[in-house]
Amino acid sequence: MKIFYTLIAGFMTVAMLTGLIAYIGLTNTNAISSSYMDVKEETFPVMEALEKMKFHTSERIHYYTHGALSEGAEHEYHEEINKATEEYYSNLNKYEVLVDKYFPDEKGSLEKIKKTTERFNRSCYDILELGNSGAPIKGSKEYVEINAAEKELIEAIDEALEYEYTEFDERSEQVEGTIKSTRDAILLVSLITFIMSIVIGAVISISISNPIIKLTEAAREISRGKLDTSVDIRSNDETGILSDAFNKMVRNISDEIEEHRRAEDELKRTGEQISIMIDSLPLIPYTCKAEGDFAVTYISKSVTRITGYKPGDFTSNPSFWADNIHPEDKQKVFEELTLLFEKGEYYHEYRYKISDGSYSVFGDTLRLIKNPDGKISHIVGTWQDITERKLAEISLRESEERFRSVAQSANDAIISSDGHGKIVFWNDAAKKIFGYESSEVLGKQITILMREKYREDHNKVMERIRTTGESHIIGKTVELHALRKDGSEFPMEISLSSWKTGEKIFFSAIMRDITERRRNEGIQRENERLALANRAKSNFLMVMSHELRTPLNAIIGFTELLKKKEAGDLNQKQQRYADNVHLSGKNLLRIIDDLLDLTRVESGKMEFTIEHVSVPVAVNEVLENIKEKAGKQKIIIKKDLGHEIEFIDTDGQKFRQVLNNLLDNAVKFSKPEGGTVTITAEKEGDMAKFSVADNGIGINEENMGRLFHSFEQLDSGIARKYGGTGLGLAVSKKLVELLGGRIMAQSRYGEGSTFTFYLPVAAKKEGGG
Incomplete structure (x- = not known):
């Protein structure tokens, strides 16, 4: 324990010398403090009072002169003058107290200040009186007097301040002398303390430095990683104990570092693995x-x-x-x-x-x-x-919305059920077809839509699909009977599909009510039967027409010879008979021709020859044929052919046939007293417009819709009176449409009718077959 006692002795010596320094410093500090307090309590207040008096003197002269020079300013500066005066006398009284207490030898200065103050006050009063009288201030005796009084007062105050500054300098020199002597004493004792400290430090260092150096070197070696380093110090003092403890510590640190290193390596490997896992x-x-x-x-x-x-x-x-x-x-x-x-x-x-x-x-x-x-x-x-997931969700929602939108707007019933046959979706068409609201069927078994005899088979199929996932009806379309809410049955076409969501299976069925289709199929079969009959009729008419034309042409030819008296003269009765036979033959031939044309059109075997047809020539030819009949019925025929429509490209024979049918009807249905028929032709755009107008018996409005129907006479009485088969207009309409045109009629009953048809001016040269 030698080091301990050595250090205690050295510290005690240094402490004693330090105490001596403190005592010297404290003693002289009290003296300095006393001198400073004297200055603080005596000199500083006196100097402060004098400085303020000097300031307030200048302040008062400022306010007095401005109050005198400015009209009415006395009242304006009254408060400032009073305040400055009060402050001046307050500091003067303070100065007088300090002089009486601390500086009796300065009473001469005090009296001088009081005297000059009285003079200054009189001058201030005089200058104000002069200002109130309205007399000029500057250059006056009072103005000179107040400036002289101010100067005298300031000089008296400055003399007192000069005395105080001198007193202050003397006391400052006393304090500085005390500080110097204190500093010299402290420096001397401090030097002795410093020398003693060096000596004591050297002694202590000699006793402990070598062991410490050895420990330091050993610590450096250990810090370099040489954990097998040890310190060889053999002594009974603290350094020997420290050396043993140091060596033991090094061994423990070496063991702990090794253990820590192993743990750190393991932790590092684990951390790297975790980091890789987290980053991936x-x-x-x-x-x-x-x-x-x-x-x-x-x-x-x-x-x-x-x-x-x-x-x-x-x-x-x-x-x-x-x-x-x-x-x-x-x-x-x-x-x-x-x-x-x-x-x-x-x-x-x-x-x-x-x-x-x-x-x-x-x-x-x-x-x-x-x-x-x-x-x-x-x-x-x-x-x-989660962008992809969100996009998938949006896509799924959109897909669901599209499905629901399509399903709800579909005309077919779309119904979905889960794997146990419970209905989970029901669209509007299903409600319309079956009669159930969605609230009535959702969650119910789909078998409520089936006839009783089908339900057991349906349940077996559902069980097989749930068990094996197989069904022969999935993806197929079948027909069966379904059951409406009111209990009625109807034929239905159903297409079934299935899908899975996780482990759950769902089914969707598209169902169509085929009641109307079944009815249409029956109608179609009937139409096909009628079409066969119609074709047979057309074939019959065509054959019969051809068979009738040969003898009829012979009859017409022979009657024409008789009329021309090729076989000799005829009496009046024979001539009438020959005319009747010839006219009837002509009428019958026209009927046969209409029948042939109708059968050709309906069978699609009508042929066309497109040529450059002269409109005036064709019209004149038709008028020539109808002229005799029109003359007998007192009908005047007029024509108005536009010069811009001299030629058209069409089938000339069919064109003349249409004109002939329209003119023949116009003449036929004339009034008994006769009338007028007008044929007009003009160009409208790329079409040629032809009209045949009469002032005959006209047509009832309710009959207009049946004008162009085959084999229809609008009135049975008219048919008996005027004759005809009702084929002329029907054939004309079909011919005009096949030539690329259209036909229409306007009529007022009792006033006449106008039939108008349009044909292309330049038609395509196509043949029909």
């Missing part, structure tokens, strides 16, 4: 502050792979996370974070701008971390890019 996750673990902009303090390297940003982008900029939230989502995100503090954990989703400038949707799971004392420390969370 589709998540982004992070920590952030629980305040302000929630600045990120740590974030996984996986953030670079997922967002393109580096971890440093987040940790170096406190507002980086908040700045890149989508502007439309930012307020909502921060509002939702308040729920985190209420619940302790929270999940929300928002759009976030990644490095390429686009926005991705991220799911953010957060949890509050608290200190042992319950205070919030920070937030830990995981970020996950």
